[in-house]
Amino acid sequence: MSTATLYDKVWALHQVAELPSGATQLFIGLHLIHEVTSPQAFAALKDLGLSVRHPERTVATVDHIVPTTSQARPFADGLAEEMLSTLERNCQEYGIHLNGLGSGRQGIVHVMAPELGLTQPGMTVACGDSHTSTHGAFGAIAFGIGTSQVRDVLASQSLTMNKLKVRRIWVDGALQPGVFAKDLVLHIIRTLGVKGGVGYAYEFAGPAIEALSMEERMTLCNMAIEGGARCGYVNPDQTTFDYLKGRPHAPSGEAWDRAVSWWKSLASGADACFDDEVKLDAATIAPTITWGITPGQGIGVDEAVPTLEQTPEEDRPLAQEAYRYMDLQPGQAIAGLPVDVCFIGSCTNGRLSDLRAAASIAAGRQVASGIKAFVVPGSEQVAAAAEAEGLDAVFRQAGFEWREPGCSMCLAMNPDRLEGRQISASSSNRNFKGRQGSASGRTLLMSPAMVAAAAITGHVTDVRSLPPA
């Protein structure tokens, strides 16, 4: 059993009670809600005649269903409009703050909360969205929940939970130029598998992790869930504190100093024990891309689609399904594979540094003919910052569309979607069958820079080998 890890300390502090079933009642410090997984929770609350216990600890935004072209109300899609108006009504009725469209603070929930300083080290963070693991980047224990649990958090500011084991993923070395946090996490999932993390929280540590910016740490923790780990985290350090200082919801003045010393006390100590440990070397990781229908089916861009012989026996049926669905041959090189659509955005890679990385590839180049390429900032703040430094112009000049913030084509609950068997180069997080809105649409996951490179050449391209603009 793990001891003295950040996970153990934060868990103990938030433990409300041992329930008769043996599960723990865990206090939730920050609850984030959005339009998709909250309406039924509010309806249940109403049915039970309950109120929201801590409306000030719940913050709402709208992200999944918003169009990224025109965000004028009412939306053209009546169902989307109904979802947003339901959220607005619920927030108003229960006194919950909504960072709505045009507020300057709307965005994908996992982009919005960190940039406002809502997410802080040592908190428990819950949201009806599996990518809540993102917030672990701050040294928070953050995890996705279902709608019944959203109801429970609204009613009691707590949840029934079981403690996870803790696996430390220690990453030595440094990521090479052209290799990003996205490549690192795709490599981790490829190595440990999509169910490797079931039952675990992942602690990401080591020199390569310490060197990551907060936005890179968010990308990493975001996809812990794709590796089966409901939460992933990085111990808070000076990078964390520098990021938080001065943000709207961060403590200030003397409270800031007390906060920093508390946050420091929560990091996994030298005496920490882990249930498991895995070591990796960042320097050996190439730009990584998925070829199949689960995020674990990843390879270096310089590799070929694995053959059945190279695939562990238990994974072969899935590999065969993936060859068929993706229309790929075992042994086929992934570089050079033509793409149709290039999507830069999502809670994984829709932050300013992601857009900068993609823009640096787009600058002075042109999107290949016949390719649809578009950039969706993760939030209104990201959009404003990117526009202030002219990234929108860089993208537009290169032939990318510059859109309004939202989840967009990551899950296609809005007008952005693949058509038919189109294949996308996507900076998002899931390549499941049908994920991007077409039942036969295909997704290749990769870093924003790799997506930009694919847009320029029209096919999967090692971003490190792109000829000078």
Added chain:
Amino acid sequence: MTSTPFPSGAISQVSGPAVVLRGNDIDTDRIIPARFLKCVTFDGLGAQVFADDRSEQNGEHPFDRPEHQGAAILIVNRNFGCGSSREHAPQALLRWGIRAVVGESFAEIFYGNCLALGIPCLQASSEEIDALQTAAEAAPQTSASISLEPAAIEIEGRRWDLSMAADAKNRLLGGQWDATSQLLQQEQALQDTAARLPYMQGFVASR
């Protein structure tokens, strides 16, 4: 679609025909594609469960086969329900008629969502699941029966031991799988917990 009542109260056993869905890592986007999440109630989800897989298989998907209509037990393989946290996935299974799931392993959020709806998820080794699936496929119309204590499934007189985490079992057996009222009972402990968390006090100096 089912006319069986939704789970309520203590759940110690589930019986009904079993339907087998083979494959590892079946994600919640497949169980219920995202476009069906555009709803403010769960009511219509039963008809949409596995919509894209079913349309691709053109009537041959287990959920479309006539012999599996009325099935109450779903038998799956490894890491079932991975991906999105959408409770819409177990809600759709529930509304189609599923009342228990047996598999080699489950994604955690999906497992918790099932529990919150009173759907037991029970486990067995991959070899046992394989044998169980073969037995269930051979007897699609036969009622199988699952007991939680001891955890086991019986099909056509053959019995397989299953496993289930103690707290989930206790919550189902005790009728406490719907957690809200239990959580609300801990008023003092909730106040005490909030009081000891520095961020809940705005990091003011302790007195």
